[in-house]
Amino acid sequence: MSSGPGVIGGPTHPEGPLTLAVPRGALFEETLDLLDAAGVDTAPARGDSRSLIFHTDEMTLVTMRPSDVPTYVEAGAADVGITGKDVLLEQSDRVVYELLDLGYGKCRMVLAGRRGDERLGESQRRLGMMRIATKYPRIAERYFEDTGRQIELIEVKGSVELAPLIGLGDGIVDLVATGRTLAENDLEVREEIVDCTARLVANRVAHKLRAAEVDDLTARLRVASRA
Amino acid sequence: MIHPIPPGTRDVLPDEMRELRRLNRRLIEVFEGAGYGEVATPAIEYDEVLSRGNRPSSASPYRFFDENGDLLALRSDMTVPIARLVATRFADAPLPLRLCYLASAYRAVLPQRGEMREYVQAGIELIGAPGAEGTAEVIGVLEAALDAAGLDRAVIGLGHADLYRSLLTEFGVEGEARDTVLGRLATHDLVGLEAALADAGIGDPAIQTCVALSQLRGGADVLERAREIGGDAVERTTARLQATYEALVAAGTADRVQIDFGLLRDLGYYSGTIFEVYDPAVGHVLGGGGRYDGFLANFGLDLPAAGFSLYLERVHVAQMEEESRRRERAAADV
Numbered sequence: 397m398s399s400g401p402g403v404i405g406g407p408t409h410p411e412g413p414l415t416l417a418v419p420r421g422a423l424f425e426e427t428l429d430l431l432d433a434a435g436v437d438t439a440p441a442r443g444d445s446r447s448l449i450f451h452t453d454e455m456t457l458v459t460m461r462p463s464d465v466p467t468y469v470e471a472g473a474a475d476v477g478i479t480g481k482d483v484l485l486e487q488s489d490r491v492v493y494e495l496l497d498l499g500y501g502k503c504r505m506v507l508a509g510r511r512g513d514e515r516l517g518e519s520q521r522r523l524g525m526m527r528i529a530t531k532y533p534r535i536a537e538r539y540f541e542d543t544g545r546q547i548e549l550i551e552v553k554g555s556v557e558l559a560p561l562i563g564l565g566d567g568i569v570d571l572v573a574t575g576r577t578l579a580e581n582d583l584e585v586r587e588e589i590v591d592c593t594a595r596l597v598a599n600r601v602a603h604k605l606r607a608a609e610v611d612d613l614t615a616r617l618r619v620a621s622r623a
Numbered sequence: 624m625i626h627p628i629p630p631g632t633r634d635v636l637p638d639e640m641r642e643l644r645r646l647n648r649r650l651i652e653v654f655e656g657a658g659y660g661e662v663a664t665p666a667i668e669y670d671e672v673l674s675r676g677n678r679p680s681s682a683s684p685y686r687f688f689d690e691n692g693d694l695l696a697l698r699s700d701m702t703v704p705i706a707r708l709v710a711t712r713f714a715d716a717p718l719p720l721r722l723c724y725l726a727s728a729y730r731a732v733l734p735q736r737g738e739m740r741e742y743v744q745a746g747i748e749l750i751g752a753p754g755a756e757g758t759a760e761v762i763g764v765l766e767a768a769l770d771a772a773g774l775d776r777a778v779i780g781l782g783h784a785d786l787y788r789s790l791l792t793e794f795g796v797e798g799e800a801r802d803t804v805l806g807r808l809a810t811h812d813l814v815g816l817e818a819a820l821a822d823a824g825i826g827d828p829a830i831q832t833c834v835a836l837s838q839l840r841g842g843a844d845v846l847e848r849a850r851e852i853g854g855d856a857v858e859r860t861t862a863r864l865q866a867t868y869e870a871l872v873a874a875g876t877a878d879r880v881q882i883d884f885g886l887l888r889d890l891g892y893y894s895g896t897i898f899e900v901y902d903p904a905v906g907h908v909l910g911g912g913g914r915y916d917g918f919l920a921n922f923g924l925d926l927p928a929a930g931f932s933l934y935l936e937r938v939h940v941a942q943m944e945e946e947s948r949r950r951e952r953a954a955a956d957v
Contacts, residue, residue, distance in 0.1 A: 472906015489733050493811040595814060600908065601901045603811075604780050604881065607840050 414455050414602075414609050417469055417477030419462035422573075423594055426500045427478050431457075433620035434613070455613075466490035466597065475602035476610060481592035482571050486532050492597040495614050498621045501594040505535060507587040508578055509567040510560055516586060519566045520545065529559035530569040539569070539589050557581040631732045631740030639939075643743075646939055647725055649771040650745045654723035657764045659747045661723050664704040670696040672707050675921040676892055684731035697729040702892065702915065702930060705748050710922035718751030718926070725935070739936070746912065746932030750919070753927035755863070758896045758914060759870035761929045765912070766876050769900070772938050774945060777902045777909065778879050780840070782886025783864055784893040784913060789856035790833065796823045808837060809887050832857075840883040843868060849884055860884070867896050892918040900933065904944035909937050 418427055418441065428438040440450040441457050450457040458474055463486075465479035470490045477492075480501055484494060507528075509516045519526045525546040530536045533551045540547045550565050557577060559565045571592065572578060572585065596617055598610055628634070635643065651661060673683050673696050683696035698704050701724045713720055725745045732738035745768075749761050762779060769777045787808055791801050800823040807816040813834060820830040832852055839845050839852075846868070849861045864882055871877035888897050888911055897913030912931025919926045 470906065489736070491810075493813070494815065495813050497814045599906050600811070601903070601906050604840060604883065604899075604901055605778055605903050607881075611838065 412456075413451070414476065414606060414613065415474045416455050416457050416613075417465045417474035417479075418457050418459045419465055419477075419479050419594075420459050421462055423462060423478070423480060423501045424459075427594065430498060430500065430617065430620055433623060434616040436616075463487070466492050469597050469599050472599045472601055474599070475606060476596065476598045476613065478594055478596055480571075481590075481595050482532065482535070484595060484597065485535050485590065485592075488534070491600055493600060493603050494595050494597050495603075495610075496596040496618055496621070498594040498596060498617065500621070501592070503571050503573040503592050504585075505532065505569065505589040505592060506572050506585045507539075507567055507569055507589060508572070508583045509586050511582050511584045515560075515566040526567060527565040528567055528569055529556050529565035531556055532569055532571070535589065536569040557583060629740065630734075631738060633739070633741075642942075643935065643939060646772060646935065646942065647745065650768050650933070650935075651723065651725060653767045653771045654745075654747055654764065657721070657747075657760075657767065659721040659723035659749075659764070661725070662705065662708060663724065663726065664698070664701070664708055666727060666729075667695045667697055668704060668707070670694040673698060673703055675703070676918055683729065685729055698726075699730050700728050701726050701744055701746060701932065702748065702918075705930075706919050706922050706924075706928075709748075709750055709926075710919065710924045713750075714924060719757070720750040721747070722750070723747040743935035744910075744932040745935050745938075746910070746930055748928060748930035750928045751926050752929070753916070755866040755870040755896075757927065757929050758867050759874050759876070761912065761931055762867075762871060762880070762898065763874055763876045765898075765900070765931050765933075766879060768933065769879070772942055774902050774909075774938070774941055776904070776945065777900055777941070778881050780881050780883040780886050780899045780901065781864065781867065782883045782897050782899075783860045784888065784895060784897045786836070786856060786860045786884065787833075787887070789859065790836070790854070793854060793856045794823075794825045794829045794833075796820075796825060800824075804833075808833075808885075811837070811885065813837065837885040840881060840885055843882065845882050845884065863896065888913065894918070896929075898931070900931075902941040902945070904948060905937065905941045907937055908934075909941060910934050 428441060431438045436455055437452045440452065441459065448459050460468065462479045463483050465477040466483060466487045468474040469477040469492045482505060516526055525548055527548045527550060528536055529550040529552050531552060533549050537549060552559060556568045556570050560567055561581060578584065596614060603610055670686050683699045685697040687695055689695050705722055709720060727741050728744050729741055732740050747764055749757055752760060765779065787805060791804060796804060803819045804823060807819050817830060817834060820833055835852060839849055846861055846865050849857055868877060868882060871880055886897060886899060892915040893913040894916045895914035899911035900909040902909055910931060910933035914929040916927045919928055
């Protein structure tokens with residue numbers, strides 16, 4: 397994509413390899429596969445090393461929780477990063493540039509309730525608000541605000557499916573990939589909120605000052621992710 | 624005993640103050656040396672004055688009543704108070720007018736983000752000097768200020784505030800769709816931008832033009848690449864950026880300038896050329912500025928104007944990072 401000098405006048409080129417924040421967890425394997433397909437050697441990051449930082453020929457890979465990626469990228473500790481759209485939506489106040497939809501890690505943010513149970517509708521009708529348990533308070537809040545309904549938000553950190561089963565809340569807002577966890581816990585999708593996939597993000601300053609490298613990586617990932 | 628202060632404010636102790644003073648002195652010397660006289664204005668003004676013009680994003684978040692029931696506000700930058708000052712005190716002064724400042728400003732913060740409510744800005748305003756020449760003078764002073772601060776790797780991104788507004792008019796994107804597209808451009812959400820443009824019902828070529836422009840940044844060669852993209856709005860913007868760039872080259876101050884068609888600044892008063900300052904050692908923007916030719920009309924003076932401000936604390940952070948980098952490199956060279 398970009399040839400030519402990223403910046404005029406030589407001395408302003410930042411030195412050192414580009415730093416890429418790689419999400420551990422559900423997106424980890426597919427992220428490494430995509431990087432391989434894009435010509436970034438990820439062999440050092442595979443295997444069961446406890447290290448968090450891996451050096452390849454052209455890049456430094458730093459591995460972290462997906463929800464930490466926007467934090468590191470916004471601060472410039474990582475120049476670019478990969479994380480889920482769910483994370484970006486939940487942390488929409490973080491200033492990062494969203495450059496590319498990488499296509500994998502497909503899942504849906506949904507409102508779910510107990511199968512065959514009318515609590516959600518009944519609370520809405522008789523109490524004027526639903527009690528919603530979620531790990532994504534901002535997404536949930538925005539969604540119900542946008543659809544003109546009032547909720548009482550209950551933020552939990554762990555398995556949110558548990559909440560409505562034992563009476564903490566009428567329903568949940570959560571991320572669903574296959575729907576198996578929901579089904580196994582006797583829950584069903586009531587409303588679809590948004591589709592999420594993995595995204596490439598960049599630090600604002602790195603996007604300006606390392607333009608050639610960022611554009612090159614974006615172009616390679618675009619090709620690899622469409623293959 | 625620990626006595627708390629509000630989040631987003633801080634005390635400055637002697638070690639830091641000594642360094643900040645040194646930095647302040649250097650910056651003011653540069654400004655004064657270029658003919659910019661320092662002014663001070665009150666931190667509190669009438670809210671009605673600070674909210675002149677159509678600038679929702681920069682209106683003060685801190686408002687209160689005085690003993691007469693008048694609504695006062697803490698300033699959120701210095702450009703508006705100086706516009707007020709110029710209209711009131713210098714309405715008949717010979718032009719151009721050159722003013723500088725070093726002052727605290729106040730803004731709203733997001734909780735638990737370590738953001739500062741109170742921060743110091745150092746900057747200049749050049750009033751009554753139009754077009755590329757005026758802009759080039761302002762950028763020249765900015766470069767001298769960065770040199771004086773020891774930030775020899777800092778880069779100035781140069782863009783144009785009107786580009787996407789006129790481009791979307793050219794494509795016939797209006798109303799809500801237009802706001803959505805401009806919002807996505809401002810946050811630089813390219814995935815969302817493509818979706819919003821598709822929703823706006825413009826064809827693929829127009830979508831590609833918009834997306835490609837937002838990624839177009841680099842040396843003088845990007846002016847040519849922009850021309851290849853084509854269209855009236857792009858041509859107009861490119862011509863203006865080229866004029867500014869050539870004025871900088873003529874003044875010998877183009878070295879650290881990067882042309883950036885994706886640049887947008889969120890302050891509503893900018894109308895022409897805009898710019899931002901980056902240093903590779905820090906992930907945040909150090910400051911910025913631009914032309915605000917129509918803005919003084921809100922105070923009854925129809926004069927062209929341009930200026931910039933640097934966030935003093937961030938410049939100080941960059942200074943420290945650059946110094947430690949120089950030290951490390953010197954140690955590595957031994």
